[in-house]
């Protein structure tokens with residue numbers, strides 16, 4: 001699950017001036033299961049802990065405009081992945097696999113999110129379209145960051 | 159065409175402090191035509207309306223440093239695409255297609271732009287190199303955002 | 317080598333308020349050599365000169381959180397590339413090549429860096445896995461930018 005939102009201490013005030021949220025995660029082994037969130041469990045960056053590496057979902061803490069990108073190693077079968085926002089499939093990436101021709105497939109999107117929105121990736125459709133590979137020298141990754149936080153409400157200074 | 163630049167109202171002052179510009183768009187159907195801007199007509203994000211989904215071009219409103227990225231579904235033929243800035247082909251992405259092996263091709267670039275500059279994608283060369291595919295469950299996308307706005311001129315505060 | 321860090325002049329004070337660091341570079345010819353930094357010598361953007369186009373490494377000048385992305389044209393052989401931070405291979409991208417099926421492979425990552433850290437790409441393992449192609453109408457690129465600079469230490473204003 002997600003950690004609670006910590007209170008602000010004295011020296012956190014400055015960082016509170018500009019909200020920050022970013023994550024960059026990878027897989028440690030292959031994924032084929034369809035219609036469940038892909039759970040990226042290798043953490044390159046997750047300082048704010050907005051990505052839940054147990055459940056596979058990014059939780060929006062600060063309303064604003066976000067950038068997301070993913071890069072998937074396609075092996076050993078065709079793969080169709082969708083990026084979800086709150087149970088709606090927003091964007092699709094499909095790549096076909098052929099013997100001895102491992103491929104890379106990737107996607108990027110910019111979305112406006114409200115606090116509480118969740119964003120994640122999952123294999124779309126049938127398990128026969130789940131061919132996302134990863135091992136020690138092959139990565140499949142998912143990253144995102146807050147690009148523009150919403151302006152604070154009038155009267156609030158931060 | 160592009161909308162006019164709206165005047166600032168009271169509560170827009172704050173957002174004027176830091177210029178914002180971002181777009182994220184996709185295709186609703188395949189593209190093969192060469193040497194004309196690819197017109198992405200599915201809008202994931204285009205709040206500032208700096209991307210013209212009728213003409214296919216991003217118009218720079220705020221001078222500064224921008225990031226652009228695109229992810230294309232390659233089917234059913236070889237595809238060569240170029241990112242243009244003001245009629246100059248700046249970067250090229252080529253990917254070959256083979257039967258039963260739909261692919262993904264992508265590119266990213268950071269560019270300094272002046273106000274009025276336009277950036278877009280188009281199939282480069284001959285139509286035989288136009289194999290960008292999209293339908294309900296296959297996306298081809300183009301996104302960009304203002305990374306660092308130019309510092310305002312001395313004396314101007316924003 | 318890298319240029320020295322220039323002193324601040326009057327009109328540079330403002331830009332010093334928010335540290336900036338970004339680069340976007342490409343190849344002018346193919347690369348196959350393994351286990352040495354890939355030297356991207358075509359400059360799309362390198363205003364701060366934090367990317368050393370002679371040595372192939374990005375040098376972190378401002379501590380903070382960075383985004384990196386690369387897009388490689390795979391031809392004419394299988395390619396395995398790793399993104400390095402200070403002599404440690406952090407992330408791997410592998411793509412297989414087959415005759416008449418030139419491919420694109422890409423990766424992205426977000427990393428926290430300290431001042432002095434270096435980040436670069438290199439072919440991992442054997443030269444038989446070096447098939448990164450580039451010419452006048454085929455690009456292979458590497459880009460990165462400072463996403464969130466570390467907050468300045470208490471008492472320091474910038």
Ligand SMILES: [Ca+2]
Nearest residue numbers: 101102103412
């Ligand atoms: Ca391949």
Ligand SMILES: [Ca+2]
Nearest residue numbers: 096259260261
């Ligand atoms: Ca493929």
Ligand SMILES: [Ca+2]
Nearest residue numbers: 254417418419
């Ligand atoms: Ca291909």
